[in-house]
């Protein structure tokens with residue numbers, strides 16, 4: 856089974872958290888799902904370097920990347936995903952959607968209203984419960 860390792864950013868602006876929606880894809884279990892921005896770690900990169908690069912590529916934003924929040928290992932039908940999430944702090948809500956089809960800034964108590972990628976659910980639940 857293919858293994859994929861990604862980093863993902865929980866980006867906060869005041870009491871809001873950034874949620875981004877993936878484009879349509881042939882893998883229906885991730886198609887148009889909400890996720891935290893990020894992507895695969897490239898050879899030679901640290902996790903935080905990879906996250907910094909992905910946030911510029913996907914959204915043209917430069918938040919402060921703070922502490923590790925939660926690592927999730929999730930078995931999708933086609934691959935095993937290991938996802939490391941980090942708390943990030945933005946000083947503005949401005950962004951450019953280079954890859955995603957929509958975004959929302961939500962209070963943590965509203966995060967469960969979105970249709971998240973399955974691997975993200977433990978992160979969302981931890982944010983709602985105790986962040």
Ligand SMILES: Nc1nc2c([nH]c(=O)n2[C@@H]2O[C@H](COP(=O)(O)OP(=O)(O)OP(=O)(O)O)[C@@H](O)[C@H]2O)c(=O)[nH]1
Nearest residue numbers: 859861862863885890891892893894895936972974975
């Ligand atoms: N970035 C990100 N990927 C996630 C999340 N949840 C989740 O299941 N994934 C899955 O992790 C995989 C890799 O993410 P990605 O497509 O953003 O990575 P990438 O930009 O480096 O990919 P690419 O350059 O190969 O297209 C995808 O299959 C994606 O569905 C999440 O919250 N953030």
